[in-house]
Amino acid sequence: MVEVTDLHMHFGAVRALTGVSFVARDGAITGLLGANGAGKTTTLNIISGLCEPMHGSVAVDGRPAGDPFDRRRHVGALLDDKGLYPRLTARENVAYYGALRGFSGGELTRRVQRALAAVGIESLADRRTHGFSQGERMKVALARAIVHEPRNLILDEPTNGLDVPSARAFKNTLSRMREHGVCIVFSSHLIHDVSTLCDSVVIISRGRTVAHGEPEHLCRQTKCRTLEEAFLALTGHEEEATCLAG
C-alpha cells in the first residue's frame, strides 16, 4: 500500500506539485490521470525514491518512508527511462538489478527466473537485448523492476510506444500481478487504459489532487457518462465536458 500525503515540490519557479494526496491499495491498480505537466511523473519519482518532496510524506506498506533508499527497497519502478544494456542478455540485465538489491547465488537465479516468467519473456532470456522490439524491451524492463518481488509497483506511462498486442500482453501481466496482491500505481494520459485497467483513479491537475475514487464514482460525482468527460469536468475544461454543458 502506498499513502501519499500533501506532496509539494518546486523546481525553481516552477511549482510542480502543490498538494498531491491519495492512497493506493494492495491488490488494486490505481491510475494517476492528468494532462501533460500536471505532476504525475514528479509524484511517481518521489514515490520511487528518486527525489525528496519539499513538503508532505510518503508511507509504503504502512511505514513512513522518509529515506529514499527505504522507498527504493520496497518499491519496484518503471519510469520514463527504460534503457537496457544491449550487450547483456535479458537474463543478465535482470540479474544485474537483482544483485544490486543484494540477492546472490541460487536465490538470485530463482528470482530472475520468476521475474522473466512473470512477464512472459523466458524464450528470449538468453539472447542479448540488442535488437529487441519495443515490447520485448518493455517486458525486460518490467522484469528488472520486479526482480526483488516488491509489494508495490510504480509505472509511468508504461504502454507508450507499444503496439496493440504488446500493450494487451503488458496489461494482462499487470492484471495477474494485481491478482497476486501487488499494489500498482499507474500513470497515463490514455483514458482508455485507465478506465479499463484501474480500480481507482486519482485525477491530478496543476500539481494537486482534484478527485480520487473509482471510475464510476467519478462519473456519478460529475454527472458524466464517461471517464473522459468526468476528467475534463474535474480539470477545469467544463466547456469541453458535454455532460456539464448539457
Place this chain on the structure above:
Amino acid sequence: MSGWMTVALKETRDHLRDYRSLRSAAIYSLMGPVVILLVAQSPAAAKGGTPLLLSMMSVFALVAAFTGGMYLALDATAGERDRGSLVPLLLNPISSLHLVIGKWIAVAVFAVAGLVVTLAGFTAVFEWSGIEPPAGTTGPMLLWTICGLVPVALLGAALHLLTGVASQTLKDAQARLSIVTLVPMMTGMFLVFFPGTIGQWWFAIPVIGPQALIGEALRGHAVSLLQAVTLAFLTLAATAAVLLAAGRVMSRTEIAAA
C-alpha cells in the same frame, strides 16, 4: 556481494563484449611501440640515440596510462544517460558513490591493462631493435612504472568518469574528454622539449611527476624512492578526491533526473 563490486563486475563483463572499443583501445595502446619501431629505423634516430627514443616512449606511455579506460568510462557514464539506463540504475538502493567506485574499478582495470600492453609493446620493440636503456636506469624505470604510471592510470580513470558523469550527452562527453586527454600529451611533450624547467617540487605533481621522474633518470640524475612514493601517494589522493567529486555529481544527477 557488495553493490560496488556488482557494478564493477557488470561493467567489466559488458565492456569485454564491446569488441569495437577493445580493438580501438588495443590500437591506441600499441600506437606508441609502433611509432618507436618506425623511428628507430631512421638515420635521424641513430644520431639522437637511445635517450631520444626513451623520451618519446615516456610520452606515449604516459598518454596510454591516462587514456586506457576512456571508452569504458564514456560508456559507463554518458552512455548510460544516452541509452536511458541511468535513471533505472539510480532507482536501486545503492549510493551514488558506490556506483562511481564500482565503475571506476572496471575502468581502472582496463586502463592498467592498456598500460601493460603498451609497456609490453615497448619491451618487444626495444628487444627487436637492440635498444639498451642507459646503465643504471632499470631501477628508476621500475619506480617510474609502479609509482608514476600505474597511479596515473587510476587517476585518468577517475577523471574520465567525472567528465562522463558531468556531461549531458555522449557527444558532450567525447568533446570534453578530447580536451582532458590533451593534459598528459602536452605535459609530456613540454617536458621532453624543455627538460631544464623541471623544479624539485614537480615530482610531486600528478601527471607531470612521472615525466619529471623518467626525464631525470635518463639524464643520469638520481631519483629517490621518497620522491617516487610521494608522487604515488599524491596521485592516489587526487584520485580519491576526483572520485568523491564524481559521486557528488552523480547525486545531483538523481535530482536532475527527477
